[in-house]
Amino acid sequence: xxxxxxxxxxxxxxxxxxxxxxxxxxxxxxxxxxxxxxxxxxxxxxxxxxxxxxxxxxxxxxxxxxxxxxxxxxxxxxxxxxxxxxxxxxxxxxxxxxxxxxxxxxxxxxxxxxxxxxxxxxxxxxxxxxxxxxxxxxxxxxxxxxxxxxxxxxxxxxxxxxxxxxxxxxxxxxxxxxxxxxxxxxxxxxxxxxxxxxxxxxxxxxxxxxxxxxxxxxxxxxxxxxxxxxxxxxxxxxxxxxxxxxxxxxxxxxxxxxxxxxxxxxxxxxxxxxxxxxxx
Amino acid sequence: xxxxxxxxxxxxxxxxxxxxxxxxxxxxxxxxxxxxxxxxxxxxxxxxxxxxxxxxxxxxxxxxxxxxxxxxxxxxxxxxxxxxxxxxxxxxxxxxxxxxxxxxxxxxxxxxxxxxxxxxxxxxxxxxxxxxxxxxxxxxxxxxxxxxxxxxxxxxxxxxxxxxxxxxxxxxxxxxxxxxxxxxxxxxxxxxxxxxxxxxxxxxxxxxxxxxxxxxxxxxxxxxxxxxxxxxxxxxxxxxxxxxxxxxxxxxxxxxxxxxxxxxxxxxxxxxxxxxxxxxxxxxxxxxxxxxxxxxxxxxxxxxxxxxxxxxxxxxxxxxxxxxxxxxxxxxxxxxxxxxxxxxxxxxxxxxxxxxxxxxxxxxxxxxxxxxxxxxxxxxxxxxxxxxxxxxxxxxxxxxxxxxxxxxxxxxxxxxxxxxxxxxxxxxxxxxxxxxxxxxxxxxxxxxxxxxxxxxxxxxxxxxxxxxxxxxxxxxxxxxxxxxxxxxxxxxxxxxxxxxxxxxxxxxx
Numbered sequence: 001x002x003x004x005x006x007x008x009x010x011x012x013x014x015x016x017x018x019x020x021x022x023x024x025x026x027x028x029x030x031x032x033x034x035x036x037x038x039x040x041x042x043x044x045x046x047x048x049x050x051x052x053x054x055x056x057x058x059x060x061x062x063x064x065x066x067x068x069x070x071x072x073x074x075x076x077x078x079x080x081x082x083x084x085x086x087x088x089x090x091x092x093x094x095x096x097x098x099x100x101x102x103x104x105x106x107x108x109x110x111x112x113x114x115x116x117x118x119x120x121x122x123x124x125x126x127x128x129x130x131x132x133x134x135x136x137x138x139x140x141x142x143x144x145x146x147x148x149x150x151x152x153x154x155x156x157x158x159x160x161x162x163x164x165x166x167x168x169x170x171x172x173x174x175x176x177x178x179x180x181x182x183x184x185x186x187x188x189x190x191x192x193x194x195x196x197x198x199x200x201x202x203x204x205x206x207x208x209x210x211x212x213x214x215x216x217x218x219x220x221x222x223x224x225x226x227x228x229x230x231x232x233x234x235x236x237x238x239x240x241x242x243x244x245x246x247x248x249x250x251x252x253x254x255x256x257x258x259x260x261x262x263x264x265x266x267x268x269x270x271x272x273x274x275x276x277x278x279x280x
Numbered sequence: 281x282x283x284x285x286x287x288x289x290x291x292x293x294x295x296x297x298x299x300x301x302x303x304x305x306x307x308x309x310x311x312x313x314x315x316x317x318x319x320x321x322x323x324x325x326x327x328x329x330x331x332x333x334x335x336x337x338x339x340x341x342x343x344x345x346x347x348x349x350x351x352x353x354x355x356x357x358x359x360x361x362x363x364x365x366x367x368x369x370x371x372x373x374x375x376x377x378x379x380x381x382x383x384x385x386x387x388x389x390x391x392x393x394x395x396x397x398x399x400x401x402x403x404x405x406x407x408x409x410x411x412x413x414x415x416x417x418x419x420x421x422x423x424x425x426x427x428x429x430x431x432x433x434x435x436x437x438x439x440x441x442x443x444x445x446x447x448x449x450x451x452x453x454x455x456x457x458x459x460x461x462x463x464x465x466x467x468x469x470x471x472x473x474x475x476x477x478x479x480x481x482x483x484x485x486x487x488x489x490x491x492x493x494x495x496x497x498x499x500x501x502x503x504x505x506x507x508x509x510x511x512x513x514x515x516x517x518x519x520x521x522x523x524x525x526x527x528x529x530x531x532x533x534x535x536x537x538x539x540x541x542x543x544x545x546x547x548x549x550x551x552x553x554x555x556x557x558x559x560x561x562x563x564x565x566x567x568x569x570x571x572x573x574x575x576x577x578x579x580x581x582x583x584x585x586x587x588x589x590x591x592x593x594x595x596x597x598x599x600x601x602x603x604x605x606x607x608x609x610x611x612x613x614x615x616x617x618x619x620x621x622x623x624x625x626x627x628x629x630x631x632x633x634x635x636x637x638x639x640x641x642x643x644x645x646x647x648x649x650x651x652x653x654x655x656x657x658x659x660x661x662x663x664x665x666x667x668x669x670x671x672x673x674x675x676x677x678x679x680x681x682x683x684x685x686x687x688x689x690x691x692x693x694x695x696x697x698x699x700x701x702x703x704x705x706x707x708x709x710x711x712x713x714x715x716x717x718x719x720x721x722x723x724x725x726x727x728x729x730x731x732x733x734x735x736x737x738x739x740x741x742x743x744x745x746x747x748x749x750x751x752x753x754x755x756x757x758x759x760x761x762x763x764x765x766x767x768x769x770x771x772x773x774x775x776x777x778x779x780x781x782x783x784x785x786x787x788x789x
Contacts (some may be wrong), residue, residue, distance in 0.1 A: 018419040019430040025416045026296065027345030034337075041771025043434060044415065045400035045441065047348040048311055053441050055313050057344055059419065061770055093411060099297075106300035114304075150353025153303040156402055157414035158347060159296050208741040208769025219323040222316070222336045 013076045015067070016160075022067055023059040025159045030060050036075065037198060038066045039205050039221055047158070058158050063206055064187065065194035100154070108147030115141055185234060190214075192263035193232045204230075211250055216259070228259045228273075235262045235270070244274060252276035298347055306349035314339045348402045348415075358395060360408040360421065367395035367406055367422075374403055379445045379724055391448065392422035393436050400437070432712050432738045435766040438773050439736070443718030449711040449735055451757060570602055578603075682785065696780035700756035708743075709750045711735045711758060734764045734777075741769035751778050 013029035015022040024030055024040065033040065046057035062070070070076035116138065123134045190213055197204055203217040207229050216228035229251050233239060244260070251258035252275065260272040298306070316336070320329060357370040369388040373381060380394040390398065396418045398404040406413045413421070423430050428448070439446050565587070568580065578600040588594060613621065631637060640646040664671050672687060673679065679687075714732040716724065735758045739746070746754075746765065754763045755778075764777045 016416065016420065019423045019425055021430050023416075023419065027341065030344060031341060042344070043430075043437075043771060045397075045437065046313070046343060047346050047402065048309075048343060049313055050401040051441050051443070052313075053438055055343065056771070057346075059416070063770060096411065103300040103303060107304050110301065110304040148353070150351060152352040153307050153349050154352055154355070154405075155298050155303060156348035156350060156355075156399065156405060157296065157412075158416065160414045160416045206741075206770040206772065208767075209772050209774060219320075220333055220337070222340060223319055223329070223333045224323060225319050225321065227322075 012074075013070065015062070015070075015076050018059070021061065023061055025059050027058070027159075030058065033060075033062075033066075033070065033075075034220075036070075037201065037203050038062070038070065039203055040066060041206065044158075063194075063204075065191045065204075068191055069195060069198065100152075103154070104147075104149070104152050107152055108145075111147045111151070112141070112145050115145070186232075189234045189263060190232045193230060193261040193269055196263070196269040197230065197261075210254060210256070211247060212258070213261075215256075226256055229254075229256050230259045230261050232261050235264060237262075248274040248276050296345075296347065298349065303349055306347075307351070309349075313343065350402045350405075354403075355405045356398075356403060358390065358404055358406045360395075360406050360413065362408075362421065365392055365422075365424070365427065366390070367392060367404075369404075370407075376403060379721060379726065382726065391428075393428040393433050393448075396422050396433065397437055397440050428712070431740060431768045434768055435736060435738050435773055436713065438766075439713070439715060443721070444733075445716035445718075445721060445724055445729075446736075447714045447716075447729065449714050451711070454757065454759065570599055570606060685785075693783060696752060696755055696778075698752075700752040703749055703753040703756070705753055705757070706750055709737065709739075709746060709754060711754060711763065712738045714761075715764075732761050734762050736764055736766050738766050738768065741767055746778075755780075 011028075011032045013024060013032050014026065015024060017023075023043070024033065030040075040060040040062045042056040042058065043061050044057045044059055046052070046055050049055070067076070119134055119138050119141070123131055123138075126134070194204060194214065197214070197216055203219065203221055203224075204214040205217070205221060205226075207213060207215040207226075210229045212229035213232045214230040215226040216230050217224050217226045229247070231247060239260075244258075247258045258274040260274060261269055262272075263269045317332070320332075323329060356372070356374050358367045359370060360367055367390040369381070369390065373388055376394075376398055377388070380398070381388055381390045383389065390404070395404055395406055396415075399406060399413070399415055399418050406418065408417070408421070419430070419433075423433050428436065436446055578598060580597045580599055582594050582596055585593075636649055637646065640649055673684065713736040714729070715734045715736055716729060717733045720730075720733075737746075737754060751763075762777055762779070764775050767774045767776060
């Protein structure tokens with residue numbers, strides 16, 4: 001998807017709250033944020049193969065920095081659970097019943113056709129002797145085919161139905177944004193670094209497993225390895241030399257460069273790269 | 281892809297709903313995950329790279345946007361009860377019942393995290409107000425930070441997907457330090473109640489539980505006893521008004537099966553004393569000895585009500601029946617044993633037969649005597665021991681090298697559990713799950729799960745690191761099962777554990 005829209009016309013994604021954490025649910029929303037170089041982390045079981053951890057599925061959890069970025073760009077809004085639910089309850093119930101009946105009827109037609117075509121395929125491939133028996137079965141199928149209710153395929157929706165909103169509601173819903181970042185200095189530092197690196201076209205993910213704040217990818221993490229481990233420090237924060245050595249050594253071992261990132265007040269972000277020289 | 285504005289308007293009220301033909305087609309879809317190729321080092325804006333990225337992204341989105349489709353017949357139906365925070369099954373459970381869920385009052389229930397996991401696996405369809413819940417509904421309605429929050433569920437799901445059996449940890453069901461010290465046999469009835477207890481929201485079930493609990497647990501719950509008191513042995517109840525707490529029959533029966541016949545005296549008996557309920561002093565609470573002589577009354581007075589749980593009444597107990605069941609024969613000792621007993625006896629008396637001791641007319645003289653006797657063997661530079669600072673070691677006392685090394689070590693090593701029993705639990709740190717290994721699934725029984733492989737404590741990268749006090753306390757609470765810290769960093773989960781480490785010693789005695 002191309003990202004040539006201006007900021008204001010960027011599609012809006014819906015965040016909904018789960019145990020005070022904002023999650024993205026709609027597949028369309030996931031694509032939208034990814035097209036804006038926002039990666040997030042998938043948390044749920046993958047429908048196709050739910051019992052493995054290598055590839056996970058929806059929902060998508062955003063880093064606090066990603067969430068704040070989307071909010072500042074007015075590219076995300078909050079969806080309230082309770083209000084939406086009660087409004088659609090009654091309408092949904094009758095809709096659902098009708099839908100299921102219709103689905104059952106249509107699926108039984110599909111099932112019948114499926115069975116027929118299977119038999120027909122068998123007929124063309126087998127000898128003439130067997131054909132008669134198959135012909136009889138085909139007729140039989142036409143007359144007393146029943147599609148058992150238990151064979152009805154139904155969908156276990158990932159996203160709540162009726163999760164919709166129009167652009168006009170944007171401003172209104174924006175007001176309901178819960179205050180999550182407590183304005184602590186560390187979070188601000190991280191956010192300034194995140195915004196700067198993101199603005200330079202990098203993709204960022206969380207780097208807890210490498211002892212840093214962000215992993216910095218030159219392109220989409222699906223296709224590229226991370227180049228940097230970003231460690232966010234405010235400019236006036238004293239750092240122990242041992243910590244820097246440890247970070248550099250770890251970065252060297254995973255073939256990444258450690259970046260010390262410090263945003264100057266109202267200015268640019270200062271980046272210092274630390275690399276193990278390898279000199280003996 | 282269409283213009284986003286247009287999609288926004290054109291989107292139906294119900295989005296991401298599959299059509300009947302899509303549903304039908306989904307029945308025969310593949311369950312394979314496409315393999316990811318080698319990553320590139322740097323984007324060079326080449327056509328090849330762009331195409332590869334496009335293809336990978338399309339694969340990714342088709343996987344991520346895929347909806348769960350199941351046959352109606354394969355789904356277990358259930359309803360969500362928000363008041364009790366529990367999911368009740370409406371149709372018979374599937375294979376998952378071997379490791380998940382519990383039954384109560386003839387109904388089958390799932391805990392919210394179990395139900396949510398099974399929804400994600402496409403095994404269970406949960407209804408609320410007659411509407412099926414989406415996975416999103418499940419996340420938003422089932423997870424709460426009081427019980428199992430999003431982070432806990434991430435860990436739960438991660439472990440479940442790996443095949444582990446994961447149960448909620450309930451501290452009140454673990455044998456207390458008191459029980460552990462007494463080495464009481466583990467009750468097998470417990471497991472069954474385990475699950476019931478999780479529903480302690482309902483007042484009816486909590487009543488039935490009180491009875492089934494072992495008395496030792498009860499004591500421990502009521503009072504956190506200092507360890508020194510725990511080892512107090514029951515003194516012979518000669519001087520006491522021994523009394524037996526006799527509750528209704530069922531209770532007595534329960535206790536008997538737990539401890540076997542012949543050991544009754546350990547359990548039921550409590551004498552009245554002025555002990556407060558909050559802190560039991562076992563030096564003043566005596567266990568009556570039913571086997572002691574035949575001249576006792578056959579009835580025992582009721583125990584001090586202050587020693588019993590509030591809702592329990594105990595009357596007079598007829599002990600005659602119990603007497604029949606215990607061995608009242610006198611102990612017959614062999615000649616050799618008798619000799620040993622006498623010898624022991626004599627050694628105790630020796631003190632008073634000692635002539636020098638008899639010459640002492642008061643305690644001061646006796647102490648002098650003792651001091652003199654002890655000083656004697658030191659011999660040579662006796663003055664060294666007169667000053668305030670004494671030599672570290674008395675050369676005349678034999679000592680192994682290891683002990684000597686230990687004596688001169690400035691920093692003493694300490695164990696993880698040292699002093700742990702006195703620590704108070706911190707609110708923000710608790711053990712969340714008991715984890716059992718995947719290979720145990722085949723013969724796993726919910727009623728008797730056995731010893732867990734590990735216990736999980738869930739915390740976050742952005743939160744504090746547990747301090748020594750927390751680690752000590754959790755390790756102590758966990759007993760001999762290792763505690764593992766599952767640290768959640770957004771999507772990633774790392775597992776850490778802290779273990780006691782004994783420095784190797786060069787010298788062995």
